Amino acid sequence: MKTFAAFVRKEFKHIFRDRKTLIILFGMPIVMVIMFGFAIRTEISNSRIAILDHAKDAHSQKLKGKIAASEYFNVVAELNSEEEIGEIFKRGDVKLVLVFPQEFGKDLVNTKHSPIQIITDASDPNTANILSSYLQATFQSYVNEELHLQAPNLNITTRMMFNPENKSVYMFVPGVMTIILMLVSALMTSITVAKEKEIGTMEILLVSPLKPFVIILGKIIPYLVLALIIACTILLLGLYVFDMPMNGSYYLLFGEIFLFVLCALVLGLLISTVANSQQTAMLISMMALMLPSILLSGFIFPISSMPIPLQVISNAIPAKWFIIVIKNIMLKGTGFEAIAFETGVLVFITCLLTLIAIKKFKIRLE
Amino acid sequence: MRKILIIVQKEFKQIFRNKMMRPILFIMPVMQLVVLSYSADFTVTNINIYVEDHDHSSMSQALTQKIAMSDYFNLIEVGNSYDEAYQMVEKNKVDVILTIPQNFSKNMHSAQPTEISIFADAINGTKAGISLNYLQNIIAKFSLEEIEKTGIQMQIPGIETNKRDWYNPDLNYKFFMVPGILVLLVTIIALFLSGMNIVREKEIGTIEQLNVTPIRKYQFIIGKLLPFLIIGMIEFTIGLIIALFWFKVPFEGNFFLIYGFTILYLILILGMGMFISTITSSQQQALFLAWFFMVIFILMSGLFTPIESMPIWAQNFTLFNPIRYYVEVIRLVMLKGSGISNILMHVSVVAGSAILINVMAMISYKKTA
Numbered sequence: 001m002k003t004f005a006a007f008v009r010k011e012f013k014h015i016f017r018d019r020k021t022l023i024i025l026f027g028m029p030i031v032m033v034i035m036f037g038f039a040i041r042t043e044i045s046n047s048r049i050a051i052l053d054h055a056k057d058a059h060s061q062k063l064k065g066k067i068a069a070s071e072y073f074n075v076v077a078e079l080n081s082e083e084e085i086g087e088i089f090k091r092g093d094v095k096l097v098l099v100f101p102q103e104f105g106k107d108l109v110n111t112k113h114s115p116i117q118i119i120t121d122a123s124d125p126n127t128a129n130i131l132s133s134y135l136q137a138t139f140q141s142y143v144n145e146e147l148h149l150q151a152p153n154l155n156i157t158t159r160m161m162f163n164p165e166n167k168s169v170y171m172f173v174p175g176v177m178t179i180i181l182m183l184v185s186a187l188m189t190s191i192t193v194a195k196e197k198e199i200g201t202m203e204i205l206l207v208s209p210l211k212p213f214v215i216i217l218g219k220i221i222p223y224l225v226l227a228l229i230i231a232c233t234i235l236l237l238g239l240y241v242f243d244m245p246m247n248g249s250y251y252l253l254f255g256e257i258f259l260f261v262l263c264a265l266v267l268g269l270l271i272s273t274v275a276n277s278q279q280t281a282m283l284i285s286m287m288a289l290m291l292p293s294i295l296l297s298g299f300i301f302p303i304s305s306m307p308i309p310l311q312v313i314s315n316a317i318p319a320k321w322f323i324i325v326i327k328n329i330m331l332k333g334t335g336f337e338a339i340a341f342e343t344g345v346l347v348f349i350t351c352l353l354t355l356i357a358i359k360k361f362k363i364r365l366e
Numbered sequence: 367m368r369k370i371l372i373i374v375q376k377e378f379k380q381i382f383r384n385k386m387m388r389p390i391l392f393i394m395p396v397m398q399l400v401v402l403s404y405s406a407d408f409t410v411t412n413i414n415i416y417v418e419d420h421d422h423s424s425m426s427q428a429l430t431q432k433i434a435m436s437d438y439f440n441l442i443e444v445g446n447s448y449d450e451a452y453q454m455v456e457k458n459k460v461d462v463i464l465t466i467p468q469n470f471s472k473n474m475h476s477a478q479p480t481e482i483s484i485f486a487d488a489i490n491g492t493k494a495g496i497s498l499n500y501l502q503n504i505i506a507k508f509s510l511e512e513i514e515k516t517g518i519q520m521q522i523p524g525i526e527t528n529k530r531d532w533y534n535p536d537l538n539y540k541f542f543m544v545p546g547i548l549v550l551l552v553t554i555i556a557l558f559l560s561g562m563n564i565v566r567e568k569e570i571g572t573i574e575q576l577n578v579t580p581i582r583k584y585q586f587i588i589g590k591l592l593p594f595l596i597i598g599m600i601e602f603t604i605g606l607i608i609a610l611f612w613f614k615v616p617f618e619g620n621f622f623l624i625y626g627f628t629i630l631y632l633i634l635i636l637g638m639g640m641f642i643s644t645i646t647s648s649q650q651q652a653l654f655l656a657w658f659f660m661v662i663f664i665l666m667s668g669l670f671t672p673i674e675s676m677p678i679w680a681q682n683f684t685l686f687n688p689i690r691y692y693v694e695v696i697r698l699v700m701l702k703g704s705g706i707s708n709i710l711m712h713v714s715v716v717a718g719s720a721i722l723i724n725v726m727a728m729i730s731y732k733k734t735a
Contacts, residue, residue, distance in 0.1 A: 024654040039680035042492045046674045090704040115526045122531035123701035126408045155481045160488030278649045280386045287394045295405045302493050304412040334456045
C-alpha cells in the first residue's frame with residue numbers, strides 16, 4: 001500500500017510539474033464551453049441573400065422590407081441582371097437569390113397569384129432548403145396580411161419540451177463535457193504510458209516490485225481525479241453561466257461520470273498497449289476516438305438519420321451512451337430506471353475493454 | 367540545397383521507420399473520410415412519433431396513416447394517454463407527440479375551430495424545429511384535402527414559388543460535407559506531424575546534435591517542412607480521389623487552382639505546427655496546444671455550423687481561422703467552379719499568414735540551448 005501511494009504520488013508529480021499542460025488542461029474546457037455557449041449556433045439565422053427585383057413596385061418593396069426585417073435574412077445586395085447571379089454565387093457572398101417578376105404587384109392584386117423565383121446555392125443543401133421554407137412562410141404571412149385572409153380553422157399549437165427557449169447550450173454542454181473527458185482520460189493515459197515506453201522508464205517500472213496491475217492502477221488514478229475536477233468545472237459553468245437546468249440526482253450524475261471516465265481511461269490504456277511511441281498513441285487517439293466521439297455520438301448530428309451501418313457502429317461508441325445519460329439526468333430529470341439500459345451498455349463496454357487491455361498488456365519489452 | 371535534401375531524407379526515414387505510421391497516415395484517414403462523410407448529415411429522418419388520438423374517428427385515423435406513410439416519421443404507437451407518451455419521451459423512444467382532440471372530425475366537418483397540439487423533445491432544438499415543420503406541413507396538407515372533399519371550392523391566394531437549386535440540384539448533402547471533411551483530415555495530419563516533430567527531437571535530445579551541425583535555421587525549417595508537405599499532398603490526393611470517384615462529388619473548377627491553394631494552406635498549417643513545436647518543451651504539451659487550436663478552429667470554421675448564425679464578434683474571430691478559408695475555397699472551387707478572381711481574398715490572407723507564421727517559427731527556433 002505504501003509503495004502504491006508513492007507510485008501515485010510520482011504520477012501526480014509528473015502531471016503537476018508540467019505547468020503548460022495543466023493550464024491548457026483546465027483552460028480548454030472553460031474556453032470550449034464558453035465558445036459553444038456564446039458563439040456556435042446550429043440553427044440558421046442572418047443568412048446573406050440577394051434580391052433581383054424586376055418589378056420595383058409597391059408590393060415588391062413592401063415584401064422586401066418584410067424579408068429584410070426578419071432575423072433569418074440579411075439582404076446584402078440588390079442585383080440588376082440575371083448574369084450577376086452566377087457571379088455572386090461564385091464569390092460565395094450569398095446563399096440565395098430572390099427574383100421578383102415584372103408584374104409582381106399587379107398579378108398579386110388582380111389574380112391573387114403571383115410567381116416568384118427562388119434560386120438557392122444548393123452546394124449547401126441544408127441551408128438552401130431551410131432558407132427557402134422560411135421564405136415561403138414569410139410570403140404566406142405577407143399575403144395573409146395584405147389580402148386580409150382569414151386564418152384557417154385548424155389551429156396547430158406546438159410546444160418544445162424540456163427546452164422551451166430552444167437553447168443550443170443544452171446540446172453543447174453535455175457534448176463538450178463528453179469530448180473533454182474523453183480527451184483528458186483516454187489521450188492522457190495513452191500518452192503517459194507511451195512516453196514511459198519511449199524514454200525507457202517503463203522497463204524500470206516493470207522490474208520494480210510493483211505488480212503490473214498496480215502500475216496500471218497507479219497510472220489511472222491521477223487522471224481519474226483530474227477528469228472529475230474538470231467535469232465539475234464544466235458542470236458549474238453550464239449551471240451558472242448558461243443556466244442549464246439540473247433536474248435529476250447529483251449522485252446519479254456523478255456515478256455516471258465516474259463510469260464514463262473509467263471507460264475512457266481503459267480505452268487509453270488499450271491504445272497505449274498497441275502504440276509504440278507518443279506520436280502513434282496520439283494519432284490513434286485522435287483518429288479513432290476524437291472524431292467518432294464528435295461525429296458518431298449524436299453530439300452534433302442526429303444518429304437516427306444516419307445510414308443503418310453507421311447506426312450500428314455508433315452503438316460501440318461510449319460517448320453516444322454517455323451523452324444520452326447526461327441529457328436524461330440533467331434536462332429530463334429521469335431516475336435510474338430510464339437510463340438503466342444505457343448504463344448497462346457502458347458497464348459492458350468498460351468490462352470488455354478492461355479484459356482486452358489486461359490480455360494485451362505486455363510485461364516484457366521486445 | 368543539398369543540406370536541405372539530407373534533412374528531408376532523414377525525416378522520411380524517421381517517419382516510415384516506425385511500422386505503425388504507414389497505416390495511421392494513409393489508411394486511417396481514408397476510413398475516416400468514408401465513415402464520417404456518411405454520418406455528417408443534418409437531414410432529419412426517422413422521427414419517432416406517438417399519436418395520442420382522443421377522437422377515434424376515421425378522419426383521425428386517416429391523418430395518422432398519412433403521417434406514418436411519410437418518409438420522415440416512424441409511427442411508434444397510437445394511444446390515448448399523455449402520461450404514457452411522456453414516459454416514452456423520457457426513455458428516448460419517442461421524439462414527438464401529436465395530440466388529436468375529441469370531436470376533431472366533427473369540428474372539421476362543421477368548420478368549427480379545432481386545435482391540434484404537438485409536443486417535441488427539444489433538447490436537440492434544431493431537430494425538434496425541423497420535425498415540427500414537417501408535421502405542420504403534413505397536417506396543413508391533410509386539412510386542405512379534407513376541405514376539398516367536402517366539395518367547397520376554394521382557391522387559396524398566394525405567391526407561387528418556383529425554386530431552383532443551383533450547383534447541386536439533387537440536394538446531395540455529401541457534396542457539401544465530403545470536401546470539408548477532407549480539409550479536416552489533411553489539417554489534422556499536417557498540424558500534428560509538424561507540431562510534434564521538433565519537440566520530439568528536444569525530448570529525446572537529438573536536437574543538440576542538429577544544433578551543432580552547420581545547418582542554417584532556414585534550411586532546418588524548410589527541411590522539416592518539405593516531407594510533411596509531401597505527405598500532406600499525397601493525403602489530399604488520396605482523399606480527392608475518394609471524393610470524386612466514391613462520393614461522385616462534382617469537380618467544376620480548376621485542378622491547378624485547388625492544388626496551388628492546398629500547398630499554400632499546408633505551408634501555413636505546417637508553419638503553425640513548427641511554431642508550436644519550438645515554443646513547447648514536451649510532446650505532450652505540443653499535442654495539447656495543437657489540439658486546443660484544432661478544436662476551436664474546426665468548430666469556428668463553418669464546416670459543421672453556419673458562420674452567419676454566430677454573433678458578430680465570433681464572426682470576426684473566424685477571419686483569423688485558416689480552416690475557414692480552406693473550407694470555403696474547396697467548396698467554392700469544387701462545387702461552383704469559382705476561379706482565382708473569386709477567391710483572391712482567401713489566397714492573399716492564407717499566403718500572408720503562411721509567410722508570417724513561418725518567419726515566426728524561424729525566429730523562435732534557437733540554435734543555442
